[in-house]
Amino acid sequence: xxxxxxxxxxxxxxxxxxxxxxxxxxxxxxxxxxxxxxxxxxxxxxxxxxxxxxxxxxxxxxxxxxxxxxxxxxxxxxxxxxxxxxxxxxxxxxxxxxxxxxxxxxxxxxxxxxxxxxxxxxxxxxxxxxxxxxxxxxxxxxxxxxxxxxxxxxxxxxxxxxxxxxxxxxxxxxxxxxxxxxxxxxxxxxxxxxxxxxxxxxxxxxxxxxxxxxxxxxxxxxxxxxxxxxxxxxxxxxxxxxxxxxxxxxxxxxxxxxxxxxxxxxxxxxxxxxxxxxxxxxxxxxxxxxxxxxxxxxx
Numbered sequence: 001x002x003x004x005x006x007x008x009x010x011x012x013x014x015x016x017x018x019x020x021x022x023x024x025x026x027x028x029x030x031x032x033x034x035x036x037x038x039x040x041x042x043x044x045x046x047x048x049x050x051x052x053x054x055x056x057x058x059x060x061x062x063x064x065x066x067x068x069x070x071x072x073x074x075x076x077x078x079x080x081x082x083x084x085x086x087x088x089x090x091x092x093x094x095x096x097x098x099x100x101x102x103x104x105x106x107x108x109x110x111x112x113x114x115x116x117x118x119x120x121x122x123x124x125x126x127x128x129x130x131x132x133x134x135x136x137x138x139x140x141x142x143x144x145x146x147x148x149x150x151x152x153x154x155x156x157x158x159x160x161x162x163x164x165x166x167x168x169x170x171x172x173x174x175x176x177x178x179x180x181x182x183x184x185x186x187x188x189x190x191x192x193x194x195x196x197x198x199x200x201x202x203x204x205x206x207x208x209x210x211x212x213x214x215x216x217x218x219x220x221x222x223x224x225x226x227x228x229x230x231x232x233x234x235x236x237x238x239x240x241x242x243x244x245x246x247x248x249x250x251x252x253x254x255x256x257x258x259x260x261x262x263x264x265x266x267x268x269x270x271x272x273x274x275x276x277x278x279x280x281x282x283x284x285x286x287x288x289x290x291x292x293x294x295x296x297x298x299x
Contacts, residue, residue: 003043004055008062010035029097030078037079040072052076077104088112095119098126102133110150111138117149122198135166157227157268157290160197164295165272167192172298178235181272182206182219184296185235196270199226209254218251229265230255236273240291244271249286 014032017025043051052072059067078100082088087109095103099119103112115138119129138146145159168188173180185192186205193200200222207218220233232251236244248269255267269289 001042003039003046003051004058007036007039007043007055008059010039011059011063011067026096030100033075033078033097034083036072037075037077037083040076041079044076074101074104082112085109088116096126099129102126102129106133108138110146114138114141114146114149118198137162140164157197157224157229157231158270161270161290161292162195164293165192165195166297167195167294169296169298173296176237176296178219178237181235181237181294185220193222196222196231197224200224200231203230209251209258211250211254216251218255221255224268227265227268228263230260230267232267232269234269234271236271238273239275240271240273244273245286245289248289252286252288 010032014028017028040052040055043055047054052069056067056069056072081104082100095116099116103115106112106115115129115133118124118132118137122128124132140162141149141160142163145155147153148155148159167181167184168191169176169184170187171184173184176184182205189202193202201224203221203223205220207221209216209218218232219235222231222233223229224231232248232255234244234248234251248271252267252269260267266288269286271289271291272294273291275293
């Protein structure tokens with residue numbers, strides 16, 4: 001077989017398809033790069049690793065367009081790493097080529113599956129994907145959440161919350177109290193909602209409620225569309241304490257009794273604290289309460 005001529009023909013046909021049928025650009029790209037990647041693997045077996053450099057030079061000259069060694073390496077890697085991997089085959093062709101070029105740098109199959117699925121569900125751009133990879137979103141999921149995703153089990157609200165939660169400290173505050181922490185979150189509320197998972201909506205901060213004769217203020221009241229429930233967020237700049245759990249339980253019960261409708265699920269509480277005290281959480285009777293650490297990132 002003349003591998004070079006076959007590769008050249010695949011690329012030319014792809015360019016023609018993209019010009020005639022704009023809607024099928026991505027499908028044509030991925031099919032072409034799959035075929036080219038397969039041919040490059042076979043050519044390499046016959047002619048050695050140097051064949052990619054040779055084909056890069058010849059394609060660039062013949063087609064009057066740059067086909068770098070990096071591009072050909074990516075096509076080969078796409079075939080080997082994505083298309084030939086049984087774990088990844090079911091989701092191998094649902095993103096664009098530019099997305100896959102970023103995913104090819106990841107060595108963990110389960111992480112690749114996670115990022116492919118989240119890109120598809122949230123319609124993420126390449127830039128948004130890069131941000132999630134850079135922030136090590138998959139690595140910050142706990143072990144139970146990862147197993148659920150691998151086994152394709154339906155996750156719960158708490159499964160998709162990152163730990164630690166990254167909060168951007170754009171003004172580089174050296175001393176952070178709860179008010180400052182709240183201010184930092186409000187300054188970058190979209191990033192904060194993404195750190196919690198998907199389908200979170202901002203309702204209000206300092207949400208005023210009256211318990212008996214006393215007014216109290218919930219740090220953040222959110223709503224999760226997917227799980228059809230309110231979410232109470234409390235901020236603590238100390239380690240988790242027993243009284244924090246009692247406080248958020250009171251707020252959650254108030255929301256359930258006074259705000260939640262009968263068609264909505266029970267309110268969930270999230271305590272964002274400086275250090276996660278696992279002993280208290282393990283023996284906390286209310287499993288609706290989740291505690292997560294936070295990490296301030298200076299920018």
